[in-house]
Amino acid sequence: MQGETSAGSPAKTGQGSTGTLGKVLAVLETVVSADRPLRFSDILVLSDQPRGTLHRQLSHLVEEGMLTQDRELRYEPGLRLLKFAHRSWSKNRFRAVAQPHLRRLHEETGETVHLGVLNGTEIIYVDKVESRQTVRMESQIGNASPVYCTGLGKAALCALPPARLAEVLAALVFHRFTENTHLSVASLGSDLDAARGRGYAFDREEHEAEIRCVAAPIHDAGFDLVAAVSVTGPAYRVTMEQLEIWAAPVRRTAVAISEDVDIRLGPGGRFS
Amino acid sequence: MQGETSAGSPAKTGQGSTGTLGKVLAVLETVVSADRPLRFSDILVLSDQPRGTLHRQLSHLVEEGMLTQDRELRYEPGLRLLKFAHRSWSKNRFRAVAQPHLRRLHEETGETVHLGVLNGTEIIYVDKVESRQTVRMESQIGNASPVYCTGLGKAALCALPPARLAEVLAALVFHRFTENTHLSVASLGSDLDAARGRGYAFDREEHEAEIRCVAAPIHDAGFDLVAAVSVTGPAYRVTMEQLEIWAAPVRRTAVAISEDVDIRLGPGGRFS
DNA sequence: AATTGCATTCCAGATAATGGAATATGCAGG
DNA sequence: CCTGCATATTCCATTATCTGGAATGCAATT
Structure with a gap:
């Protein structure tokens, strides 16, 4: 239901x-x-x-x-x-719990940090921390992107129990954004397997050219909430090697948020 | 209708x-x-x-x-x-037109700049520029405040043609936020008259204690869009004298936006 | 087991949504 | 000024959907 x-x-x-x-x-x-x-x-x-x-x-x-x-x-x-939306956002408990962790991650890496929640076959950006004060909601908050071509999306899929993953995969409709975009469940699937093994997912310019990111999955005890954190940056500044280095702090952040969600929001304390 | x-x-x-x-x-x-x-x-x-x-x-x-x-x-x-909301905000043409002006005003004053649109008896915050990177939508964007106790609200009312002003005044329901909050149409009315005369409105800690602001009205040619810009700050730092000084740049900004709206959005180019 | 405090489901009747067709409006060009 | 075309808007008999009081389901509590 x-x-x-x-x-x-x-x-x-x-x-x-x-x-x-x-x-x-x-x-x-x-x-x-x-x-x-x-x-x-x-x-x-x-x-x-x-x-x-x-x-x-x-x-x-x-x-x-x-x-x-x-x-x-x-x-x-x-x-x-x-x-x-203002009300919906400002009262989002999940976001409030996650925010300090995002700040910390931003300080460690210096690049833009995103928080996204899985919603069907999309990832919805719920919060972000960035240095440049270009700033504001404009960028991403509330934006919905496909799961199959974003670091956040792929990380979130990694957290999903097999049955629910299958549902999502079955519902995907692929669209080519860059030359690296996954265009089949097969291709995406093996990427996901690798990511699940490592504990974090990459976006190798799959959604937007010249943009890369590392992301790690977040979920609550009952998998009612499935989300992800990521660090994103321009390809000229952020190499794949750099991403590998950031993977550890990103994972740590994701784990910390997951724990906090279960503690602070308690059983049944969903998000928004 | x-x-x-x-x-x-x-x-x-x-x-x-x-x-x-x-x-x-x-x-x-x-x-x-x-x-x-x-x-x-x-x-x-x-x-x-x-x-x-x-x-x-x-x-x-x-x-x-x-x-x-x-x-x-x-x-x-x-x-x-x-x-x-993301879509609604990111595609708001009025906001896009106004943004550079807000930036300039912020640079001149160093304090927080707000842009609000009149909507019935409320002002809806549509954009903001601030220094501290406390940042993000959290603060205000999308927030709705009463017209009678905010600088933005009172400024917007000043721009309103008499008939429409009367409608709004008739619909007001007053609520005390601070000891300076207007609580009657009479009290508000004389404040509005003064503001109209000057070309800008004040918020003398009427909505929130220790917060003051100056605001000036914006409108398009047909009064389909009625809005306002403001500069806001904490009372300890922003005196009434300071506000008087900022009044000129605030008005200039408001006029510049009004003109830009009519030019860039053209006749019939409403906002959002 | 019985009680209490909820959320949820049912279904005959009332109401508001439907949608095809007619009408109004605004804007060209003759 | 009239005519034709491309819009938007209104009409109204039909019917699908919403309504809402009452019955039921489900868990805790005593």
Whole structure:
């Protein structure tokens, strides 16, 4: 009953079990995911709803502040989403527990540290610590990336019990981001086996060219929460040798967070 | 038809015109606003829905990833909210246009700079620049504060055409945050008149003790977007005299952003 | 075993969502 | 000024979905 919620692929989310809510959220997701404001007819093509229905759904979303309309009638994400997210983020207990550990890891390595939570076939970035004060949420927080091409994603998969891993693997849809991106379960699988053996996973410019990282898995006692920490940097500065050196502190951090989660959040103290 | 959407008071949001969506979002807001995970019966008391209905709504929200349930059956905000917000924030065109101006203002003053958008009777923090790398979204981004006790809020109200100002004032519900908080429309009104005259508003420890700020209004040509910039700091370091000095650069920044919005986003180029 | 305090499920009836078709609106070019 | 085209918006009979009071399930507690 709580298996494959996730909101996996960008395509169709609410198949029907959530009634009208699923459909409306699918529409919302369509608009929010778009990289430009969409007009009614754009959305009509992207969604599989009939005209009248879609129009009412959009009106309701606007009226509720989840979407806004500009003067040219195009739809854009609304401010209420930000409001929701702020609360959701600032009260996330898992993040709060992990934060001091991330800080420490950042001090040891000097590079950007990320914390991501496994959500279906995606990793959602929940926190980050970086030196340059380019800063802010802009970068990553809330961003969702595929599991198969990120250090965080692969590390998280390593922590997963076999049955659940199989589910995730079966649900993957591969997309080539760089020339190193895994494009098959076979290829990904052997990488995962190696990572599981070592206790940490690499991202060898698989998601973005010139970016590398090491990541280690985090999980709570019941595997309700599966996550990962990573240290990331530009290829010119961060060699594979360097990553091997950082692997130890990254693992240590991951273990420390895992322990803290079980202690501080207690049994049944999920995250957010 | 687009008047008092807003989601004003924390109490009851969806009155019915948005059908079932409004009710579900009200439930979501209840859970997300709470400062601790809520059990079913807690929510039952807070919402005015009957048992069966509420239970189904919560199930649907969980299934869609908007909420999560921990092992003790308590409900917490889900990760999908973060995902939505990231996109909503990172694509916000108004924020992108304003950012360089905020940076410049921060360099001039050395204190924290905020950007907020008026939304009903609240100001929603959309961006911020600060020196200390305490950093990140944690602080404010996405946070919603009342208009009547914040510099940003009062500045934004100054920009409002009389008719719309009256609407907002009529909808206010006052709450005392400090001993300086305005508690009546009369008191707020004369403060606003003074601010309008000067071109900038103060927050004299009205929202939080020991915190002061100066803020100036921003708006686009059609008043579809009403916002404000501010410089904020701790009272021991930031005197009222200091604020008077910063008023000029703050106003300049506000004007520059207003102009940029009309140029760069063009007519009908709303924000988000 | 009985009780209490929950969460969860049921199902007939009420209501709001549906969706195809008609209408309105805005903007070209004739 | 009219006409045609491409949009967005509204209508309304049908029906799927939501509603909500009451019954049931499930664990702790006494």
